[in-house]
Amino acid sequence: MGDQIHAVGASIPQLDSHEKVTGTAQYVADLVRPGMLHAAIVQSPHAHARILSYDIKKAMELPGVHAIVTGDDLDESDRMGAFIKDEPAFAKGKVRYVGEIVAAVAADSEALARAAARLIDIEYELLPAALDPMEALKPDAPKVHDDSASYVKVFDAGTEGNVCSRTKLSEGDVAAAWNQCDVIVEGTYETQAQAHLSLEPCGALAEVDAQGRVTLWSANQSVFRVQANVCESLGLPMTRLRCQTPRIGAGFGNKMEAHVQPVLVCLALKAKKTVRLILSREEDFETVRARHPFRIRMKTGATSDGKLLAREVELVLDGGAYGDDSPGVLGYALLMNVGPYNIPNVLAHGRVAYTNKMRFGAFRGFGVPQVTFASEQQIDELAKKLGIDPIALRRINIKGRDDKWFCGQEIASNGLEECLNKVEEASDWRAVRAGGQERARGDVRIGYGVATSAHIGGLLASGAIVRVLEDGSVLLNTGAVDIGQGSNTVLTQMCAEALKLPIEKVAIASPDTDGSPYNWGTTASRVTFMAGRSVVKAAAEVEEKLKQQASAMLECSADDLELRAGGRIGVKGAPGMELPFGAISGRAHWAAGGPIIGSHSWVFDQKTVDPKRAIATGLPFQQIGIFSFTAIVVEVEVDLLTGKVRVPRAWSAVDVGRAINPQLVKGQIEGAFVQGLGFALTEELVWDGGKLANPTLMDYKIPTFVELPDDLNTFIVESNEASGPFGAKSVGEIGMNGVAAAISNGIANAVGFYSPRLPITGERVMESLNQSWQATS
């Protein structure tokens, strides 16, 4: 074997590839346990009602029904929530949205459980509902929570009435700056509720042992958040619950916080049996969560030479019935609203409104696709008014390495300019934008749009344990759930590289709250950076301990030893003098020193707000993460007869720091682009009163093979982040952020108008086309 291992930077296929292509990968719905019962849920038919009584007699009398849980099985004081403890395990006292879980049944079969669920009779007293966030914020609106101010909160949320949380950030003096602006654009934008639509519906399986301790497998993005949510909402000590994970059929945010786990554990404890609950697609649409609809009022000003000078933004987020991740999404969207530009005077503020709709929560981008949609259109409009090329205007204002982010955090690595260069060159931007009549083809008009954006990778805590097994192979355990994006593969690559082992000598443990080190979750684009850093440091500790052991065995100083490729420790300058890991580990296990274990854990601690620079109130997190950057160019076709928009070609560049696995990185960029295409053009959850009108895949349109661009070019920019593992930053979400904005800018280039509302459907484009024709005729 040579002396090099090239695990990092290699496009190796996902480690679980064989399972996935043979259909043997086990998702939660594929798990079966002895004596397992099946569960079904009862959902609220009302948007807002007080629960007066439950009649479960008829349902319990059905042969084969084992247990039923209702709100009577919950304690009023037990509530969960990432930021505001406002949510019961399932409806207690009141229902707050159509589709909310109000009861659940455990029975011998799924069909029987569903039949029994239909026999449960619940008496409600209907209450007026708050369905629109702007209406909900008015003083006389129906209150979604009777006393929201009394809830426990983890930050100064400002919760009152239907105001779930409020946040305000400012830098410079916006009011004074408008006078110095030569050109100002202003607008109001609305973005829609988008469904995550991971192909695997949410589900869970709970097994109760003889001591009443529960083992819970579920579709999740964090076994530790599952444990916390279930225990908080059911009043259980965390020692009573062990959370594990099967393979996950994708998440995109909807499996990060709780879905059915609390109600299922409650049911299993009551039945004292193993129970599995898998939601139908409609139930998943109605009960889980979706991307926040945003109402954005934004104003941006610049000087005549193209320098951005001032920005004000006000956001109202529809938070739905419970806080969930809403305060985080609001705070993060406000922090990121400026985009990767230097604007010296910024006022950013907003509120989350409680409404009688499903929870809105984390979804790839975490609020940034929404604010970027508004911001990047305004940058484009400014360029148009100033007569400056849109990419040139962006170049004037983009942040460099030494600039600080809005509110003061330092930026280290920054590959944004290279991202812009890549997409500008590859799309032949100057030539295509300059093209005139040749950009029309029959009734189709062609335009080109650009957008940039940034994202963080980071937040909170992560750990890793690296253990050398007796035979010298290595077991890595991080507690980070691979939701399909390939983090198990990437973390294994890093561990193999750090210990100079072939990849097949490293196994990665499945996350388990009993055995894994804490990992906050697979969210915030964080696993590569956060867990990866822990892996590198834990591996370094292992290397150190291997050397200590070997120094006794080889009778030399540990300083004279080196790590050699293939799992060996050798004496520097003496090629023949070396020991395989197996020999060292054998001694450690059976003779001296003890088994070799390296571990590391940390919390991201770089401050977001510099109090000398910015004023922040109601910001739910003090430390966010390391910045990644992106630039996108799209070619857009607008059909003047139908209003239909198509994106035949696109160029997306992302500064990821370093690509640990380029093929997986490319997969993230492409997948995020196509999800962004759906967000931009077709996807929208629609309510008929309080009821979701399109909770089916027939009526909710995600992109299919047919909608994908003919030509989607991705570019990986590597800026090498000094604090990242092997230079890596993040890639999970960022590819989505700029897509809708770039498309809207492309439409403006093709037909002359910007789009204040998402999705940009054919109908909406026709409406705008008709208006512009009427205006000119």
Next chain:
Amino acid sequence: MSVELLINGKAFNVDAGIGDTLLSVLREKLDFKSAKRGCNQGVCGACTVSVDGWPMRGCLSLAVGCAGKDIRTLEGLSATRRMQFLQEAFVNFGAFQCGFCTPGMLVAADALLARELNPSHEDVKVAMSGNLCRCTGYLPIVAAVRNAAERIRKEAARG
């Protein structure tokens, strides 16, 4: 009622109700779990299995209606050379992330290659437009299917 189903070349006698779908019988009664329940409405394609050589929605096909037909799931198709080329190409091109849609994708792709061994980019898009993927953005799937077809053609040419 008792129904005889021919699955992957082997006969199974199974007790199935008149309303039981092929998907539920395969998954819950016979332990063929490669086909997934993604929507149970015939839209997502995650439950695609081959029936008499055609890609069918397991969730829309009644088990009793499939009696006597040649049902192939990914478990059985994995033994065929054509499917192995497809599986290899899916792995090499990164044509899946979470893998939940993958069995349905592979069965649909296999049915396409059974009829057209030289599919264009457009042929693949159209033939597989009934299968949804939320992770990959589809492009590597198209590339993988075309790559498998090319390798199968080359192997056939070598005889």
